[in-house]
Each structure stands twice: as C-alpha cells, then as structure tokens.
Amino acid sequence: MNWQNAIITRIETQxxxxxxxxxxxxxxxxxxxxxxxxxxxxxxxxxxxQRSYSIASAPNAGEELELAIERFDDGEVSPFMHDIAQVDDxxxxxxxxxxxxxxxPEDGGPVLFIGGGSGVAPFMSMLRHRAAIVSRVPVVLxxxxxxxxxxxxxxxxxxxxxxxxxxSLMVALTREAGAHPFRAGRIDAEFIxxxxxxxxxxxxxxxxxxxHPFVEAAAEGTITAGIDPAIIKTERYGATGLQAEVxxxxx
Amino acid sequence: xxxxxxxxxxxxxxxxxxxxxxxxxVADFPVLSAGPTPRIKTGDWSFALKDGxxxxxxxxxxxFNALPQTKMTRDIHCVTTWSKFDTAWEGVLVDxxxxxxxxxxxxxxxxxxxxxxxxxxxxxxxxxxxxxxVATRYEGKPIPPDHGGPARxxxxxxYFWKSAKWINGLQFTKKDELGFWELRGYxxxxxxxxxxxxxxx
Numbered sequence: 274m275n276w277q278n279a280i281i282t283r284i285e286t287q288x289x290x291x292x293x294x295x296x297x298x299x300x301x302x303x304x305x306x307x308x309x310x311x312x313x314x315x316x317x318x319x320x321x322x323q324r325s326y327s328i329a330s331a332p333n334a335g336e337e338l339e340l341a342i343e344r345f346d347d348g349e350v351s352p353f354m355h356d357i358a359q360v361d362d363x364x365x366x367x368x369x370x371x372x373x374x375x376x377x378p379e380d381g382g383p384v385l386f387i388g389g390g391s392g393v394a395p396f397m398s399m400l401r402h403r404a405a406i407v408s409r410v411p412v413v414l415x416x417x418x419x420x421x422x423x424x425x426x427x428x429x430x431x432x433x434x435x436x437x438x439x440x441s442l443m444v445a446l447t448r449e450a451g452a453h454p455f456r457a458g459r460i461d462a463e464f465i466x467x468x469x470x471x472x473x474x475x476x477x478x479x480x481x482x483x484x485h486p487f488v489e490a491a492a493e494g495t496i497t498a499g500i501d502p503a504i505i506k507t508e509r510y511g512a513t514g515l516q517a518e519v520x521x522x523x524x
Numbered sequence: 525x526x527x528x529x530x531x532x533x534x535x536x537x538x539x540x541x542x543x544x545x546x547x548x549x550v551a552d553f554p555v556l557s558a559g560p561t562p563r564i565k566t567g568d569w570s571f572a573l574k575d576g577x578x579x580x581x582x583x584x585x586x587x588f589n590a591l592p593q594t595k596m597t598r599d600i601h602c603v604t605t606w607s608k609f610d611t612a613w614e615g616v617l618v619d620x621x622x623x624x625x626x627x628x629x630x631x632x633x634x635x636x637x638x639x640x641x642x643x644x645x646x647x648x649x650x651x652x653x654x655x656x657x658v659a660t661r662y663e664g665k666p667i668p669p670d671h672g673g674p675a676r677x678x679x680x681x682x683y684f685w686k687s688a689k690w691i692n693g694l695q696f697t698k699k700d701e702l703g704f705w706e707l708r709g710y711x712x713x714x715x716x717x718x719x720x721x722x723x724x725x
Contacts, residue, residue, distance in 0.1 A: 274722050278525055315525060320532035323546055323605050349533060349548065357529040365525055370722060372708030373558050485555045489670065492560035502560045503641075509556060 275302075276313065279366040281358060282337060287425035291343045291391050292355060293329065296366060301336040304328060306398035307375035307480075307508075310338070310368035312350055322349040327394040327482075327508075328369065329426075331401035338366070341425060343391040374508040376480060378408035383474050386414040387460065387491045389483025390423060395508065396482065397426055400433055400440065409439045413468055417460050417487065419448040443468060459490065462497035469498055476500060482508040539609075542599055544716035547607040554606060555670045558704065562639045562690050566674050571658065572693040573625050581625040582693075585674065589660065591616045591624055596657055598680035600687070601716040613678050615659035618651040618694070631696040635703060636677050639690040644703035645712070646679055646686055648696065655681065658691055683714040683721070 279296035287293050306328075313323045330339035344355040358364065376384060376399050386396045393416055403412065418424050424444065434442040444455040445464070456464065469476055479500055481491045488509040496502055539549055572582040583591070597612045622629065629648045636644050650656065659667065659678040667673030672689025679686045685705050706712055711720040719725060 274725055314527040314530040316530050316532045317526055318532055321546055322530075322548065325604065353527075353530055362528055363525065364527065370709050373705075485670070489561060496560060502562070505560050507557065507559050510554075 274311070274367045274370075275300075276365050276367045278363045279338070281360050281362050281364060284358075284360060287341055288423050290423075291341050291425050293339050293341050293425075294354060294358070296338045296340070296364065298336055298338060298366065301338075302369060304332055304369035305372075305375040306332060306377055306402045307395045308369040308371045308398075309395075310340070310366050311370065312340075312354070313365040313367060314350060314353060315365070322353075323367075324348075324350040325368075325370065327398070329394040329397040331398055331405050333402065333405050339397075341391055341394045341397070374480065374482070374506055376478065378403050378406060378410045381410065381477055383411035383413070383472050383476055384478045384480065385465075385468065385472070385476050385495075386412065387417070387465075387479070387481040387483075387495070388414065389417045389487035389491070390419070391425065392483030392487065392508070392510075393426060394482075396480070397429075400430070403440070404433055404436075404438070407438075411439045411472065411474065413441050413443065413472060415443045415445065415460060415465075415468065415491075417445045417447065417483070417491075419446065421446060421449050421451070421453055421455075460494055461490075462494040465491075465494045465500075466498035469500065477504065479505045480508075481505065483510075485509045542609060543607055544601055545719050546721075547601055547605055547716065550606040550608055553608060553611075553671065554602070554604075556602070556604065557670075557689060558642065559640055561670045563669055564639055564674055564690060569674050570692065571621075571675065573621060573627075574693060574695040575627075575630045576696065576698065580627060583624075588616065588658075588675075592620045594620070594654075594657060596659075596678065596680070598678075600680050600684050603683040603685060603710065603714070603721050607716075611680075612663050613657065613659040614661040614664075615657040615675065615678065617654060617657045619654060621658065621694070622652070629696065631698055633697045633700045635695045635697050635701055636686075636688040636691055637693040637695060638688050639692050642688055642690070642704050644677075644686050644688050645697075645701055645706055646677075646682065647700070647713070650679060650682065651694075655679065681715075683711075683716055685710065686714055 283295040285293045309325045326340045566585040569585045573580040656679040677688040
C-alpha cells in the first residue's frame with residue numbers, strides 16, 4: 274500500500290451526519306470513479322485505526338480529493354474526523370483501492386445507480402467524471418435517504434439532472450413527514466420496474482451502494498423487477514456501530 | 525506519522541494479544557459482498573471437487589451432510605479491519621472431503637468456486653490438516669444466505685474474503701491462479717498477522 278500524508282484543505286457540512294473533507298495529496302494519483310482510499314490514524318502509542326471511504330471527487334478534479342464521511346457515534350475514525358480533525362491537519366491516506374465497484378462512461382450504458390444516504394459518494398465521482406468528459410451515456414440515479422436534509426450533494430445532482438445530457442435523478446425519502454416532490458417510502462420492485470421501463474433501453478449495469486439492509490432490499494427489488502443478477506454490482510457497509518464506517522470490500 | 529489528537533480507545537490487553545495488527549474487535553457480524561445475495565435451496569445445492577478440469581466427485585446436500593461433521597471455533601479477521609472473536613462453525617473438514625473422494629491433494633494450489641461466480645485462491649497446504657472446512661452451520665444454526673449459506677468455506681487463519689460464501693466447489697490447479705478480489709488489488713495470500721491486505725503488502 275502506498276501511504277502519503279494528505280493535508281485537509283477544507284471541511285464542508287453536507288447534511289446532519291455527513292461532512293465532506295477535501296485533501297491535498299503530495300503525490301496525486303490516478304483512480305477510477307468508484308474506487309476508495311484508506312484513512313489511517315495513529316495514536317502516540319502506535320495504535321492505528323484504518324477505514325476506507327469512497328472517493329466522491331472526479332479523477333480529473335485536480336490534486337484535491339473529496340471524501341464524504343458519515344459520522345457513526347460508535348466508530349473510531351468518523352467521530353475523530355467530525356469532532357477533532359481540522360483544516361491544515363495531516364492525515365495518512367492510502368490507495369486508491371477497489372477494482373470492482375467502478376464505472377466510467379467508456380464502460381457504456383444505460384446504467385442504473387441506486388444509492389442510500391452517504392452511499393451516493395462513489396456515484397458522485399462517476400457522475401462528475403461523466404459530466405467533465407461531456408458524456409451522454411444514459412444514467413439514472415435513484416437516491417434514497419431518510420429525510421430531505423439527508424440528501425447530500427442534492428443541489429449539484431439537481432443541476433446535473435437539469436442539463437439534459439441523459440442523466441436523470443429520482444429521489445425517494447423514507448421518513449420525511451413534510452410535503453415534498455419526491456417519492457415517499459422505500460425503494461421496491463414496482464418502483465425499480467417503472468424506472469427500468471422508462472429507460473426504454475436494455476439496462477447494461479446496475480450499481481447499488483449503501484448500508485447492508487439498504488443494498489439487500491434494493492437488490493431484491495431490482496431482481497424482482499426482472500434485472501439479471503449478473504449485471505448487479507453492490508457495495509455495502511454495516512448498519513450499526515463500528516462497521517458502519519466500513520465501505521464495501523472483500524471481507 | 526502520529527495523527528494530531530487521536531488516541532487509542534481503551535482495549536483490554538487480553539484482546540490485544542489476539543488481535544492482528546491494524547484490526548479492531550466487533551461484536552456483531554458485518555456483511556460485505558460484491559453482488560446480490562444468491563438464494564440457493566439446499567435441494568438444488570451441490571458441491572464438486574475438481575482436479576484441473578477433471579471432475580473428481582460431487583455431493584448433494586444430503587450426501588455432504590452425511591460426511592463426518594466437525595466443530596471449529598475461531599477468531600476471524602476481515603481485511604476491512606474488523607475482527608470477531610470465537611465464531612463457532614460446524615461443517616466438513618477439507619481433509620474429510622478429500623478422504624471421501626479417495627484422493628490425496630494432487631497439486632499445491634486450490635481455487636474455491638461459488639454460486640455467484642466468485643473465486644478465491646488458497647494454497648492447498650492452508651486447507652488441509654484440520655485448518656479449513658466447508659461450513660454449513662454457524663452458532664448452531666444453518667448459515668443465513670447473506671453470510672454465505674447454505675455453505676461457505678472457512679479458512680480462519682487468512683483474511684475472511686478467502687472464506688468464500690456460497691461455495692459450490694474446490695478445484696486443484698497446477699499454478700496459483702488468482703481469484704476475484706486477488707485480481708482486483710487484494711493480496712494473493714492474505715495473512716492477517718503479516719498484514720497482507722493489498723497486492724504489494
């Protein structure tokens with residue numbers, strides 16, 4: 274693993290539990306959208322904690338790397354990042370890693386992305402890259418969150434969807450009581466079948482990212498809607514506690 | 525590099541001795557996998573042993589469960605840094621699968637195959653002499669589908685991605701052929717005590 278001391282250049286609040294951290298890398302690297310990096314924290318006694326986070330920025334975004342980190346109260350790394358880390362701090366970053374949950378427009382489409390909460394991060398990298406290279410490969414992003422205020426990157430996604438370049442955004446809110454223009458409730462087979470039908474072309478790839486229960490439910494719905502399981506890629510993190518920080522990887 | 529403001533959370537020393545470098549203990553059992561969870565009925569399940577392309581023997585669920593059953597309680601270590609202590613499994617030792625097939629290991633390398641197309645490579649020496657099993661029960665119950673049921677490989681001394689979920693066969697290979705994650709940046713062998721997480725670690 275190649276490790277380097279990255280410097281935090283900016284911290285932005287994305288939602289109640291998610292902050293974006295921007296890092297300047299001494300040695301910027303090439304990566305594929307969907308890849309992740311490792312953050313490694315070291316205590317004075319040598320103890321280390323390491324977790325992986327999907328890269329949210331596009332490969333062509335220059336030397337700054339953006340990670341959207343959700344705070345999990347029982348975690349070791351995310352509470353440190355949220356509560357203690359500051360701009361100008363040095364954090365060890367390793368990677369990039371992950372050769373499975375990747376997509377670029379050259380891989381073709383149409384593609385269906387399904388993201389739950391902070392699971393939208395790898396799709397941001399893919400969509401930002403797609404926009405940067407002016408691709409018109411059809412992409413639908415189904416974005417599920419609990420509440421309106423949990424929709425991180427929403428303004429940017431709305432702008433991308435309004436550009437008429439073949440990207441569309443569908444939002445589902447599972448817990449929002451107030452009036453909103455989005456689908457209310459969970460993503461189910463009927464919802465997915467409607468989207469796949471509206472895409473009018475054979476879906477080439479489905480990618481699902483979020484917590485384990487979210488991914489299980491979304492994958493089940495997708496398969497029930499008639500999608501071949503062989504074209505579904507998933508990336509998941511645990512639902513509770515420590516593991517909630519763990520981005521999907523081999524076990 | 526020491527990270528400003530980061531301190532070790534209290535961990536008892538008994539735990540630390542059992543914990544490979546860079547790992548932390550969890551109480552629950554996270555699920556990580558590359559695709560949707562396959563739903564395999566035990567009536568449709570079968571397990572095949574192959575020497576290269578040559579089939580050696582295959583077993584139905586009933587036949588497999590009639591093989592000698594062994595219990596194994598082990599600590600498991602995931603490459604994503606969680607470790608879980610004292611996980612209790614039951615199944616058939618790879619030794620007993622080979623004995624039932626009436627063969628000695630023909631090559632030094634093995635590729636485990638799964639229902640979802642997943643593969644992982646393990647040196648044959650790491651599968652025999654009681655080191656590994658094809659597990660069919662976890663904590664006294666059938667293994668749930670999302671944890672790899674009906675059957676998963678258990679090679680507890682290597683990072684847990686080597687313990688292939690939804691296993692349906694073992695194939696002996698002449699050379700060390702890389703599996704799914706091993707082709708995607710993860711270590712060929714995966715020893716947690718030597719922190720062999722990624723290809724060049």
